[in-house]
Amino acid sequence: MAHFLLPFTLSLLATLSLTYPATAKPASTSPFKLGAEKLSHFQFYWHDIQSGSNPTSISILKSPPNTPAATGFGTVNMIDDPLTEKPENSSQMLGRAQGFYGLASQEEMGLIMVMNFVFMTGRYNGSTLTVLGRNPVARKVREMPVIGGTGLFRFARGYVHASTYSLNMQTRDAVVKYNAYVLHY
Numbered sequence: 245m246a247h248f249l250l251p252f253t254l255s256l257l258a259t260l261s262l263t264y265p266a267t268a269k270p271a272s273t274s275p276f277k278l279g280a281e282k283l284s285h286f287q288f289y290w291h292d293i294q295s296g297s298n299p300t301s302i303s304i305l306k307s308p309p310n311t312p313a314a315t316g317f318g319t320v321n322m323i324d325d326p327l328t329e330k331p332e333n334s335s336q337m338l339g340r341a342q343g344f345y346g347l348a349s350q351e352e353m354g355l356i357m358v359m360n361f362v363f364m365t366g367r368y369n370g371s372t373l374t375v376l377g378r379n380p381v382a383r384k385v386r387e388m389p390v391i392g393g394t395g396l397f398r399f400a401r402g403y404v405h406a407s408t409y410s411l412n413m414q415t416r417d418a419v420v421k422y423n424a425y426v427l428h429y
């Protein structure tokens with residue numbers, strides 16, 4: 245079992261100042277025996293693909309025609325976006341971001357993001373983190389809260405910093421770098 249867990253652990257260790265010792269045991273299965281709380285830092289890339297025959301982000305609600313158009317206020321997308329180790333879509337997939345975002349601001353391109361990061365490799369396979377926050381996409385760095393988690397991320401809290409890596413203005417396909425800082429046991 246240890247050898248297939250290794251690549252993901254190493255890739256995380258390589259990018260980050262992880263406080264997670266490589267030998268750490270999985271979290272206790274009993275909620276009454278918590279280990280020491282630790283701060284973990286993860287970095288990955290989020291791919292929001294609206295174009296092509298296999299989009300990972302689809303518009304499920306459009307704002308009514310008489311809505312002031314500038315900020316797209318009212319539009320909602322459902323997402324099942326790949327999370328990869330590097331910005332290229334061919335790099336190792338670490339998991340997916342599943343949820344939705346809506347354009348919630350009348351003043352700027354301001355999203356409300358509601359999503360679960362579902363990790364699918366390494367020791368975090370099957371564990372999830374939940375992000376719910378405000379994402380004013382034109383800003384360089386957007387901070388959103390991590391409000392919980394499951395599996396190895398039970399009792400998680402923390403924040404993410406999201407910064408746009410690339411955006412195609414025609415297709416609206418976007419790659420966004422996420423840095424997550426998470427307290428968990």
Ligand SMILES: *[C@@H]1O[C@H](CO)[C@@H](O)[C@H](O)[C@H]1NC(C)=O
Pocket residue numbers: 293333334
């Ligand atoms: C990966 O990115 C390339 C270049 O941007 C693009 O041509 C290709 O369709 C993408 N592949 C997938 C599976 O999204």
Ligand SMILES: *[C@@H]1O[C@H](CO)[C@@H](O)[C@H](O)[C@H]1NC(C)=O
Pocket residue numbers: 248364365366369370
């Ligand atoms: C992740 O867990 C699932 C379900 O237990 C398993 O089917 C899959 O092979 C695992 N993936 C990796 C890369 O370990």
